[in-house]
Structure formats: C-alpha cells, structure tokens
Amino acid sequence: xxxxxxxxxxxxxxxxxxxxxxxxxxxxxxxxxxxxxxxxxxxxxxxxxxxxxxxxxxxxxxxxxxxxxxxxxxxxxxxxxxxxxxxxxxxxxxxxxxxxxxxxxxxxxxxxxxxxxxxxxxxxxxxxxxxxxxxxxxxxxxxxxxxxxxxxxxxxxxxxxxxxxxxxxxxxxxxxxxxxxxxxxxxxxxxxxx
Numbered sequence: 001x002x003x004x005x006x007x008x009x010x011x012x013x014x015x016x017x018x019x020x021x022x023x024x025x026x027x028x029x030x031x032x033x034x035x036x037x038x039x040x041x042x043x044x045x046x047x048x049x050x051x052x053x054x055x056x057x058x059x060x061x062x063x064x065x066x067x068x069x070x071x072x073x074x075x076x077x078x079x080x081x082x083x084x085x086x087x088x089x090x091x092x093x094x095x096x097x098x099x100x101x102x103x104x105x106x107x108x109x110x111x112x113x114x115x116x117x118x119x120x121x122x123x124x125x126x127x128x129x130x131x132x133x134x135x136x137x138x139x140x141x142x143x144x145x146x147x148x149x150x151x152x153x154x155x156x157x158x159x160x161x162x163x164x165x166x167x168x169x170x171x172x173x174x175x176x177x178x179x180x181x182x183x184x185x186x187x188x189x190x191x192x193x194x
Contacts, residue, residue, distance in 0.1 A: 019173070045139075
C-alpha cells in the first residue's frame with residue numbers, strides 16, 4: 001500500500017470503512033463497508049452488514065436458474081450499496097478463480113461479478129471457502145472518499161474474516177468500532193461538522 005508520511009495510507013483498498021454516527025444518509029447509518037478498490041480516480045466498496053430483507057442466497061440462485069446443492073444457501077444476500085442494485089457482486093476467498101473475471105482485491109480475497117461465480121456458490125465442489133453475494137455497491141468519484149474521510153464521515157478498520165463473512169450482521173458495526181478501540185457512546189454524531 002502506498003503511504004504518505006504526513007497523511008497515512010494514500011489508498012485503502014482491502015480496508016473497511018465504518019460509518020460515523022449521524023452520517024446523515026440512512027443508506028449508510030451504522031454501515032460497515034469493505035473497500036474492494038480505491039485509487040486516484042475512484043473507490044468501490046460493498047456493505048457487509050446489510051442483509052436484504054427476506055432474500056436468501058438459495059432463493060436468489062433459484063430465481064436465476066442455478067440449481068443449488070451447496071451448504072450455507074440460507075445465507076442472506078447483502079445490500080452492497082445504492083449503485084447498480086440489480087447487479088450482483090461476490091466477494092470471496094481466493095480459492096475460487098474465474099480466469100477471465102475474478103479480480104484480486106487483497107491478500108486471500110477476490111471479487112467476481114460473472115455468472116460462473118453464481119454457479120460455484122451453488123455447487124459444493126466449486127464453492128469458495130467463504131463468500132458473500134451483494135446486490136449493488138457504494139462508489140465514489142475522484143477525491144470524494146478522501147474528502148469524506150477528512151470530514152470524519154468514516155473510520156478505517158482492518159478487515160478480517162469475521163467482519164467480512166460472519167453472520168452477526170446486527171453487531172458488525174459495534175465489532176468494527178471495538179476493533180479500532182472505539183465505543184459508539186464515545187463518538188459524537190457531530191464529528192467533523194463544526
């Protein structure tokens with residue numbers, strides 16, 4: 001990762017963003033996002049703690065014509081973000097690779113957005129060790145995420161498998177805060193708004 005001696009990491013792909021209280025956008029209230037990409041031109045992340053109400057991986061795969069036989073098909077589908085909500089993004093361990101479409105995002109993790117990963121999710125023999133399927137993503141244009149970080153909209157947290165793939169969705173926000181040594185009651189909803 002590139003570092004600037006005065007400002008810390010220049011790009012945060014592979015890190016998690018944790019929404020500050022009072023973020024001012026209900027789509028991101030108590031959100032925990034994994035940054036799949038971040039460079040000078042853009043940033044792209046997936047919320048990992050926003051299950052789509054009433055939709056399981058099994059139902060989604062069935063609706064798409066995949067006949068699932070794998071375990072964990074009762075897993076919820078995540079609402080990854082407000083952009084392209086009809087499109088699926090699968091964040092997974094790198095033990096599954098689609099040669100033409102899997103993009104490595106960090107050590108041990110990859111992102112695939114093509115049909116073959118859906119087939120793999122439904123097949124015990126092909127399924128990655130850990131995976132989440134998210135509908136939509138969160139995106140930022142040039143400098144937008146950097147400005148939000150300066151405005152204290154987000155805190156940064158190291159990613160781990162429990163935060164990424166664990167099923168305690170209601171507590172991931174609190175768990176992410178705890179990982180960086182912060183409790184919600186010590187955060188001001190007005191941070192960065194002076």
